[in-house]
Amino acid sequence: MVFLTRKIEFAASHVYHNPTLSPSENKRIFGKCNNPHGHGHNYTLEVTVAGEPDPVTGMVLDLKDLKEILEREIMQRMDHRHLNLEVPELKGQIPTCENIARVIWNLLDPRITQGKLHRVRVYENSDLFADCYRNGAGARV
Amino acid sequence: MTSETLHVELGRRYHFSASHRLHNPDLSERENFRIYGKCNNPFGHGHNYTVEVRLSGSIDPATGMISNLTDLDSFVNEYVIEPFDHRSLNEEVPEFQKTVPTTEILCIEIFRRLKAFPHAKLEAVRVQETTNNSFEYAGN
Numbered sequence: 358m359v360f361l362t363r364k365i366e367f368a369a370s371h372v373y374h375n376p377t378l379s380p381s382e383n384k385r386i387f388g389k390c391n392n393p394h395g396h397g398h399n400y401t402l403e404v405t406v407a408g409e410p411d412p413v414t415g416m417v418l419d420l421k422d423l424k425e426i427l428e429r430e431i432m433q434r435m436d437h438r439h440l441n442l443e444v445p446e447l448k449g450q451i452p453t454c455e456n457i458a459r460v461i462w463n464l465l466d467p468r469i470t471q472g473k474l475h476r477v478r479v480y481e482n483s484d485l486f487a488d489c490y491r492n493g494a495g496a497r498v
Numbered sequence: 499m500t501s502e503t504l505h506v507e508l509g510r511r512y513h514f515s516a517s518h519r520l521h522n523p524d525l526s527e528r529e530n531f532r533i534y535g536k537c538n539n540p541f542g543h544g545h546n547y548t549v550e551v552r553l554s555g556s557i558d559p560a561t562g563m564i565s566n567l568t569d570l571d572s573f574v575n576e577y578v579i580e581p582f583d584h585r586s587l588n589e590e591v592p593e594f595q596k597t598v599p600t601t602e603i604l605c606i607e608i609f610r611r612l613k614a615f616p617h618a619k620l621e622a623v624r625v626q627e628t629t630n631n632s633f634e635y636a637g638n
Contacts, residue, residue, distance in 0.1 A: 378560070386566065450559075451561060454508070455563060456557065458506060459506060478509075485510055485511070485567070488507040488509060
């Protein structure tokens with residue numbers, strides 16, 4: 358089994374706010390991230406696909422295909438967007454790294470037909486990230 | 499895919515600087531030098547360490563989080579950063595008075611300290627000693 362990873366970057370704004378909580382609870386839980394005007398990050402997304410290299414092409418999957426999937430599913434949806442307001446898949450959810458990783462997993466998993474999606478890692482900055490795996494996937498590569 | 503079929507981990511990186519000396523008092527001076535080389539320098543040396551902590555758990559729908567970062571940061575600060583940052587690991591961390599503070603052992607010790615974090619399950623600790631060397635421990 359070989360694990361192939363492709364990295365892309367996108368920039369987006371967001372705000373952490375749960376309308377069912379009081380303003381003071383929102384402030385306590387989310388701190389600066391609760392600023393109603395929002396704020397933004399340069400996100401880094403790493404997508405890892407697991408598979409055996411095709412005997413003819415030597416590829417787990419064609420990187421051109423993966424690039425196109427990432428452009429269509431992620432860049433067009435999230436790059437230079439407001440995650441709360443413009444990404445329907447995140448509607449009603451706090452756009453944390455955990456939730457963004459989960460949404461990205463659900464967008465990519467059905468599109469990756471060569472090899473198998475193994476890990477989605479979303480960095481909000483170099484010190485904070487979330488990983489999403491299929492349950493029971495074993496190796497934490 | 500439903501969230502139950504997915505496994506999500508939160509990763510957070512912390513930084514501290516510390517000195518250490520790799521020396522095993524049970525071995526001769528020559529053996530120590532042969533094994534540890536420059537790292538056996540009696541005056542010690544230091545690194546800028548990066549500690550990566552990975553946690554799993556369910557994502558709280560109210561907050562979107564596996565663990566609130568304020569809770570995690572204060573726990574890691576109390577048990578790892580404060581006791582290790584700008585210290586001599588050999589002289590000032592009791593656990594390293596009897597063991598050699600290689601980054602392997604340091605990684606295991608950090609895992610042991612963070613395992614008690616009450617709000618999520620500790621999956622793994624990775625310690626980067628330099629940009630070229632890193633060590634990971636998942637408790638087994």
